[in-house]
Amino acid sequence: MTVRFDGVSFSYPGTDAPALRDLSCVFVAGQVTWLFGKLGAGSSTALLVAGGLAPILTGGRRTGSVRIGELDPGDVANRAALAGRIGYVSAQPHLQLSGLAETVFDEVAFAPANLGWERGRIGTAVLHALARVGAGHLVDRVPTELSGGELQRVVLAAMLVLAPKVWLLDEPASALDPAARAGAYALFREEARRGAAVVIATEDADGVLEVADRIIVLERGQVAVDGVPAEVLGSDACWALGVGSTTVGALWRAAAERVPAMADDGVPLTLEAAAAKVMQA
Amino acid sequence: MTPSAPGSLVARAHPFTSLTVTLAVVVLAFLLPASIGPVVLALLAIAVAAVVGDPASLTPSLIIVVPLWLLLLLVQGVLGDAPFTTWGPLTLSIGGLDEALAQGARLTAIVVASMLALRGFRASRFVDAAAERRWPFSAAYLVAATLQTIPRLRQRVTLIRDAQRSRGLRVQGSIVQRVTALVPLTLPLILGALADTDDRAVALEGRAIAAVTAPGARRTPLAPPVDTVVDRVVRWGSVLAVAVAIIWRITR
Amino acid sequence: MNTRLLALVPTCIALNVAMGKIVQELGLPIYLDSVGTILVTTLLGPWAGVLTGALSQVLTALLSGQMMWLAFLPIQVLIVLVAAAAAGRSGFRTIVRAVGWGAFCGLLGGTLSSVIAYSLFKGVTAPGVTALGALFRSLGLSLERAVTLASISTDLVDKGIAFGLVAAVLLALPARMASRFPIAVDAVGRRA
Numbered sequence: 079m080t081v082r083f084d085g086v087s088f089s090y091p092g093t094d095a096p097a098l099r100d101l102s103c104v105f106v107a108g109q110v111t112w113l114f115g116k117l118g119a120g121s122s123t124a125l126l127v128a129g130g131l132a133p134i135l136t137g138g139r140r141t142g143s144v145r146i147g148e149l150d151p152g153d154v155a156n157r158a159a160l161a162g163r164i165g166y167v168s169a170q171p172h173l174q175l176s177g178l179a180e181t182v183f184d185e186v187a188f189a190p191a192n193l194g195w196e197r198g199r200i201g202t203a204v205l206h207a208l209a210r211v212g213a214g215h216l217v218d219r220v221p222t223e224l225s226g227g228e229l230q231r232v233v234l235a236a237m238l239v240l241a242p243k244v245w246l247l248d249e250p251a252s253a254l255d256p257a258a259r260a261g262a263y264a265l266f267r268e269e270a271r272r273g274a275a276v277v278i279a280t281e282d283a284d285g286v287l288e289v290a291d292r293i294i295v296l297e298r299g300q301v302a303v304d305g306v307p308a309e310v311l312g313s314d315a316c317w318a319l320g321v322g323s324t325t326v327g328a329l330w331r332a333a334a335e336r337v338p339a340m341a342d343d344g345v346p347l348t349l350e351a352a353a354a355k356v357m358q359a
Numbered sequence: 360m361t362p363s364a365p366g367s368l369v370a371r372a373h374p375f376t377s378l379t380v381t382l383a384v385v386v387l388a389f390l391l392p393a394s395i396g397p398v399v400l401a402l403l404a405i406a407v408a409a410v411v412g413d414p415a416s417l418t419p420s421l422i423i424v425v426p427l428w429l430l431l432l433l434v435q436g437v438l439g440d441a442p443f444t445t446w447g448p449l450t451l452s453i454g455g456l457d458e459a460l461a462q463g464a465r466l467t468a469i470v471v472a473s474m475l476a477l478r479g480f481r482a483s484r485f486v487d488a489a490a491e492r493r494w495p496f497s498a499a500y501l502v503a504a505t506l507q508t509i510p511r512l513r514q515r516v517t518l519i520r521d522a523q524r525s526r527g528l529r530v531q532g533s534i535v536q537r538v539t540a541l542v543p544l545t546l547p548l549i550l551g552a553l554a555d556t557d558d559r560a561v562a563l564e565g566r567a568i569a570a571v572t573a574p575g576a577r578r579t580p581l582a583p584p585v586d587t588v589v590d591r592v593v594r595w596g597s598v599l600a601v602a603v604a605i606i607w608r609i610t611r
Numbered sequence: 612m613n614t615r616l617l618a619l620v621p622t623c624i625a626l627n628v629a630m631g632k633i634v635q636e637l638g639l640p641i642y643l644d645s646v647g648t649i650l651v652t653t654l655l656g657p658w659a660g661v662l663t664g665a666l667s668q669v670l671t672a673l674l675s676g677q678m679m680w681l682a683f684l685p686i687q688v689l690i691v692l693v694a695a696a697a698a699g700r701s702g703f704r705t706i707v708r709a710v711g712w713g714a715f716c717g718l719l720g721g722t723l724s725s726v727i728a729y730s731l732f733k734g735v736t737a738p739g740v741t742a743l744g745a746l747f748r749s750l751g752l753s754l755e756r757a758v759t760l761a762s763i764s765t766d767l768v769d770k771g772i773a774f775g776l777v778a779a780v781l782l783a784l785p786a787r788m789a790s791r792f793p794i795a796v797d798a799v800g801r802r803a
Contacts, residue, residue: 090787090790090791091790091791091793091796093786093790126561129564131561131564135560135561135564135614135615136791137791137793138790138791157569158569158570158573160569161564161567161568161569161570162566162567162570164564164565165565166561166562166564166565167565168558168561168562170558173555173558173559173562174558174559174562174565175562176562176563176566177482177503177504177507177508177559177621178482178483178486178500178503178504178507179483180481180482180483184483184581187581188566189565189566189567190579191490191571191578191579191580191581192496192566192567192568192570192571192576192578193567193570193571194570194571194576194577194578194579195579196579197579197581200579200581236566237565240567242565381673473673476673477673497613497617500617501617501620501621501662501666502666504617504621505620505621505624505625505666505670507621508621508622508624508625509624509625509628509629511625512622512625512626512628512629513628513629513632515629516629516632516633516636517632520633520636530636530637531638534639537637537638537639538637538639538772540637541633541637541639541643541772541776542776542779544633544636544637545630545633545646545776545779545780546776546779546780546783548626548629548633549626549646549650549776549780550780550783550784552622552625552626553622553780553784553788554788555622556615556618556619556622557618557788557791559618560614560615560617560618560619563614563617563618564614568614568617569614572613572614572617
């Protein structure tokens with residue numbers, strides 16, 4: 079389902095300065111949108127507003143319109159209808175546990191049980207989800223005994239099992255080692271291909287560049303840039319804005335300060351592109 | 360507090376059985392005539408814990424109960440009224456000692472029964488049992504989540520204490536020093552716990568908590584505990600015992 | 612909001628229990644077992660406070676085996692009412708003010724406690740209070756007076772410190788977190 083923001087402003091309760099100011103953008107279903115913003119720019123808030131948690135959980139004032147499909151997630155009346163259709167994943171896995179599960183199976187089954195699925199359906203879905211995140215072997219383990227990386231996979235499975243149509247992800251891979259990180263991003267792309275709107279708020283340019291179809295850069299609660307990731311990260315204007323770059327890109331730019339000719343043809347962002355350029359030279 | 364062994368009777372019993380029995384013991388402890396009633400109840404509780412339930416639960420129970428007995432005997436014995444008896448250098452009131460026996464027995468019965476029930480408590484079984492009976496999920500969640508959070512916070516207390524001590528915090532010394540030490544120990548604990556609850560609330564939303572807390576919602580029990588005939592007999596027996604005690608008390 | 616309650620109440624109940632570990636470590640003769648209750652009242656209001664306080668009391672009674680503590684449930688309601696009143700009057704604006712409100716709460720609570728303790732248990736409840744009561748008794752006070760005095764003096768100090776700690780927490784909350792709890796914002800007299 080596509081998420082649409084139309085002139086959205088949001089202030090947390092008791093504050094006058096808005097966290098989001100007249101924000102208009104679209105998180106398209108079937109695409110992975112990379113939300114980039116420095117601390118305080120509003121990307122975490124944007125995710126909360128997209129899911130309706132702001133203002134439902136946080137309180138505060140929201141103006142403008144937010145729609146997931148036809149529904150406004152910020153309307154309490156829609157809460158039950160949208161339950162289980164919006165997936166949230168944040169950086170710290172142990173804070174996303176239900177607190178009730180004695181095994182990984184029970185943890186992943188927590189949400190489906192809440193939705194009243196019948197037991198057979200839950201069993202199949204849970205095992206399938208665990209297999210997709212590569213955590214099938216953890217099914218009988220106790221969640222509190224797992225490592226951070228293993229736990230994050232379980233948390234991903236716990237969301238995956240519901241097949242949400244909107245994924246709101248806040249630094250979802252920071253607890254994972256590089257191999258698992260790549261796997262997680264691949265998973266998000268898969269979900270997008272299956273029709274979900276996937277939004278990833280992260281500063282990990284290296285990881286997300288592979289899968290992002292679109293980048294939206296937020297600055298002080300507003301959209302500063304909205305475009306194709308490779309173009310945005312490669313452009314000098316954005317570099318000047320402080321958007322940052324991939325490790326390779328940043329390295330190339332640093333080198334280009336000494337040897338300006340290096341930046342003539344644009345700045346490569348991936349190892350392959352950089353290697354190709356070096357081969358040409 | 361360590362949970363009881365999985366094979367023990369109390370762990371295999373239906374979650375509501377141990378709770379019902381504990382509640383019955385509590386009520387009976389106050390209804391039964393002192394001091395014979397409570398003493399018999401206490402001995403019964405200990406016997407059940409040792410023979411049929413979870414003998415390992417008696418150790419922590421004893422640790423709680425023994426100092427209370429000593430205190431009771433001393434205070435009631437010393438502060439009570441005539442007639443008196445002498446025991447070595449002490450003059451003790453007989454009435455007071457009898458009262459102490461009754462209160463001590465009450466305490467013992469309650470502690471033993473509660474400890475047995477608590478050690479046999481398993482959050483997921485409890486939630487499943489509640490779900491099966493279509494009880495509101497929120498209540499079950501509150502109980503279960505609390506019992507999960509307590510050990511976690513207690514662990515954090517130790518971590519914070521160690522961290523602050525390595526930064527020079529002194530936990531001994533004058534009373535003023537110790538009271539001021541409260542702040543660097545408490546603040547990180549609470550602030551950390553509060554920051555976590557925000558994340559938890561978001562996670563719960565993602566897990567369709569809105570669906571299960573809506574009125575008339577039904578949660579699927581994942582592994583519903585079996586409610587055997589023995590379970591039902593024990594539960595109804597407890598209720599009957601309480602009813603009899605109430606009637607007896609009223610008609611006396 | 613319901614989910615915040617579900618997330619916060621278990622934490623605050625656990626806090627009530629965990630504070631016991633801290634006072635034990637420091638060897639202080641107080642309980643601080645209502646810190647969580649007071650905190651949740653300033654964050655989510657009196658109903659959350661009563662829920663937290665009542666469940667904490669039940670839990671403590673079970674964990675310690677002293678089911679007689681259940682008779683003191685009205686005290687929990689009292690604590691919540693005082694905390695809510697303090698929050699409504701910016702009582703947590705400074706730590707000193709909060710301690711004052713806490714002492715007031717302790718005075719009321721201690722009095723009510725001793726009434727309950729004496730009428731139901733002839734004064735024998737918690738070891739600490741009982742020991743203190745025995746001390747006062749040996750000084751010649753009647754049993755009722757001894758129990759009352761013991762109750763009140765412990766409670767005064769205990770609640771005073773508890774309210775003070777909650778004030779310290781509220782004042783230390785980062786603005787972003789504090790702004791999500793409008794009652795707490797009022798309680799510290801802050802308007803961002």
